[in-house]
Amino acid sequence: MxxxxxxxxxxxxxxxxxxxxxxxxxxxxxxxxxxxxxxxxxxxxxxxxxxxxxxxxxxxxxxxxxxxxxxxxxxxxxxxxxxxxxxxxxxxxxxxxxxxxxxxxxxxxxLPLAGRAALNTLRIGGNLLGKRVLVTGATGGVGQLQVQLAVLAGAEVTAVGRDEAADLLLKRGARSVVPAVTEAEGLFDLITESVGGETLEAAVTRVAPGGTVVVFGASSRRKAAVNLYDFIGHEGARLVSYLSYADPTPVSADLRTLVDLVATGSLQxxxxxxxxxxxxxxxxxxxxxxxxxxxxxxxxx
Ligand SMILES: NC(=O)c1ccc[n+]([C@@H]2O[C@H](COP(=O)([O-])OP(=O)(O)OC[C@H]3O[C@@H](n4cnc5c(N)ncnc54)[C@H](OP(=O)(O)O)[C@@H]3O)[C@@H](O)[C@H]2O)c1
The missing domain is CATH 3.90.180.10 (Medium-chain alcohol dehydrogenases, catalytic domain)
Structure with missing residues (x-):
């Protein structure tokens, strides 16, 4: 072959x-x-x-x-x-x-790797009905799926992506699109973060007290500088990593969830x-x- x-x-x-x-x-x-x-x-x-x-x-x-x-x-x-x-x-x-x-x-x-990452990073945020979710790297493979799946789960989603991609992200269901995390209004119950560097630093300034930042990528390759004092006003917020190789969710079940959502027209x-x-x-x-x-x-x- x-x-x-x-x-x-x-x-x-x-x-x-x-x-x-x-x-x-x-x-x-x-x-x-x-x-x-x-x-x-x-x-x-x-x-x-x-x-x-x-x-x-x-x-x-x-x-x-x-x-x-x-x-x-x-x-x-x-x-x-x-x-x-x-x-x-x-x-x-x-x-x-x-x-x-x-x-x-x-x-x-x-769908496979990106979809599984999208599903299981959002699941870390628990029940998303009525929650505010911020998706960084929203134009990417994982990000576009996170936006759609979070909306399906009942969240109000803000997507971070280039201006030229705003229409695409609004079509995916985002309530609003901002070019940088620092432009996002208010605080978020769940932030999915895949860019790293200043984007991760800014994510900590936008997470709600008790909320969650799920770090699953570092597309920019840049390091972030974060310390305890950044969490003042965001008390109890947690930074959680997601690595698909350590994800215990059965792969076939996740794939079935994803293809069924595509079949019903709920997921692009x-x-x-x-x-x-x-x-x-x-x-x-x-x-x-x-x-x-x-x-x-x-x-x-
Ligand atoms: N932890 C895990 O298990 C897991 C699983 C899957 C993916 N990942 C990681 O998660 C990230 C997203 O995956 P993906 O498949 O969605 O990737 P992708 O399709 O390449 O998307 C990358 C996203 O990050 C944005 N971005 C912002 N700054 C960037 C920079 N300096 N370099 C590259 N991209 C930048 C891109 O925006 P533009 O539209 O402006 O380019 C795009 O929205 C990657 O880092 C990937 O390695 C991790």
Whole structure:
């Protein structure tokens, strides 16, 4: 089969051996996959024949030998551990979900890692009915999903994003859009923070007493300076980290939640770039240079 392989010479399509699934793994013919910002770092660091790829969607070729998961021919979305940017991928049935008829593989491929992060960062905030939520990095793959899911949960959402993306974020359901956290009015029960540096510092100045700032990204790479005195007026607020690899929520249940919401038209997958997989370098360049809003989805013909 063909697969994207990262070597010292760069990322390229190579011919590699077909995967050999473990008993709990299904073999999936990958039709679409999406990129994640974290993969930019991994591609720079892992150059010895590393096979990237977590977010995939496609068709079941071989069900798992242990009898778990959907039947052959079912369309599925999956969160692979790696090696998903390939014609075939072996994935544990605990990490996939069958797609409803109305959800296409290109939409589904935008969901796994970002959707799971969006769901579970918001869940840290508890019941969001009537709560004020501030989403930083709101134009991103995770951010667009957080805005929509928080609105679905009954929150009043303020999105932080560039002026040019205000229409997009209002369409996603944000009550208001501001270009920086420092421009946001009032205090927030929950702040989801993925930019770092001064954005994280400002988030502490906008969290309500007893509220929560969930730190799940550092897209700017900048460090924040925060100390106890910043919490005066925000007493009892907590800073909580979220790292998906330590997330105990069952992956397949989260994927099912996400695709069901897409199927009912309640959730729009945040697809910002779509192309054939031979355009992967353009997609990575766009992600690096922030030329599109949301996820890059690539299709394997
Ligand atoms: N902890 C976890 O488990 C987990 C899971 C998924 C993602 N993440 C992390 O969460 C962050 C968001 O993920 P994503 O998939 O939504 O990424 P993304 O699609 O690339 O979105 C990045 C967002 O951050 C904004 N941003 C502001 N300053 C930035 C800067 N200096 N560099 C890059 N972006 C900047 C972007 O705004 P513009 O529109 O202006 O570019 C965009 O809204 C990333 O850092 C990612 O690595 C963590």
């Amino acid at each position: 063909k697969a994207l392989v990262n070597t010292p010479a760069g990322l390229a399509v190579h011919t590699v051996a077909d995967p050999f699934p473990a008993p709990d793994q299904a073999l999936i013919a990958v039709r679409s996959f999406s990129l994640n910002r974290g993969e930019l770092d991994l591609l720079a660091a892992r150059t010895e024949d590393w096979r990237p790829g977590q977010d995939i969607a496609g068709v079941m070729v071989e069900p798992a030998a242990d009898g778990s998961g959907p039947a052959a021919g079912a369309r599925v979305v999956a969160l692979a551990e790696d090696s998903g940017w390939a014609e075939l991928a072996a994935v544990s049935t605990a990490r996939l979900a069958e797609l409803p008829d109305s959800v296409d593989v290109e939409q589904a491929a935008a 997958p945040p697809v910002g770039f779509q192309a054939d997989w031979n355009q992967v370098h353009n997609a990575l360049e766009g992600l690096r240079n922030r030329t599109f809003h949301g996820k890059a989805v690539l299709t394997i013909p």
